[in-house]
Amino acid sequence: MVRKRKRKEEQKFKLDKRTQYYLNTLVDIIGKMYGDTARKVIEHIIESGGSAPEETLGRDAGVKSNEARKILQKLANEALLTCRGKKVGDKVLHFWTLNLDQVEGILVNRLKRTREKLETLLKYEEENILYECPTCGRKYTLDNALDNDFRCPYDDTILMETNKEEIIELLKKKIKEIDDELRKLGVRVA
Numbered sequence: 143m144v145r146k147r148k149r150k151e152e153q154k155f156k157l158d159k160r161t162q163y164y165l166n167t168l169v170d171i172i173g174k175m176y177g178d179t180a181r182k183v184i185e186h187i188i189e190s191g192g193s194a195p196e197e198t199l200g201r202d203a204g205v206k207s208n209e210a211r212k213i214l215q216k217l218a219n220e221a222l223l224t225c226r227g228k229k230v231g232d233k234v235l236h237f238w239t240l241n242l243d244q245v246e247g248i249l250v251n252r253l254k255r256t257r258e259k260l261e262t263l264l265k266y267e268e269e270n271i272l273y274e275c276p277t278c279g280r281k282y283t284l285d286n287a288l289d290n291d292f293r294c295p296y297d298d299t300i301l302m303e304t305n306k307e308e309i310i311e312l313l314k315k316k317i318k319e320i321d322d323e324l325r326k327l328g329v330r331v332a
């Protein structure tokens with residue numbers, strides 16, 4: 143009887159390829175957004191099968207308890223974690239559980255926001271002619287360059303039109319990478 147129940151619990155957090163991919167991406171994003179401590183906390187919860195008690199989390203994840211608590215709260219605000227008290231022996235432990243069904247939405251939103259920022263940058267680069275001072279490296283818009291007779295006001299060097307191709311290529315490449323990620327997450331991309 144006990145054995146059977148144990149097996150059932152293990153199955154609860156069985157990870158298919160798609161979920162595994164979501165979780166890896168999630169760990170990366172959490173690390174970028176909230177830092178290394180947060181990364182350790184979320185990794186620990188995932189490794190614990192999706193749920194871990196607050197009382198031992200700091201120690202088990204190798205982070206300070208008060209920092210772990212702050213991070214748990216932040217992730218709860220993102221609807222990523224839920225806390226529930228559970229009686230273990232004669233104590234009540236506070237279990238933090240990963241909301242798997244929230245993960246996909248959070249990832250997609252994050253990617254979409256980044257994509258929008260990149261699109262804005264790309265548009266700016268494409269629409270604005272930029273000039274650069276070969277001496278000090280300062281950049282000028284066409285209007286600024288005109289105002290200064292195409293000379294750098296700091297060192298009087300003649301301004302050169304910047305090589306935007308490289309930047310534009312890089313931005314397009316990053317946008318394409320995000321589109322690939324979004325497709326993997328099942329989002330329709332134009």
Ligand SMILES: [Zn+2]
Nearest residue numbers: 275278294297
């Ligand atoms: Zn200059």
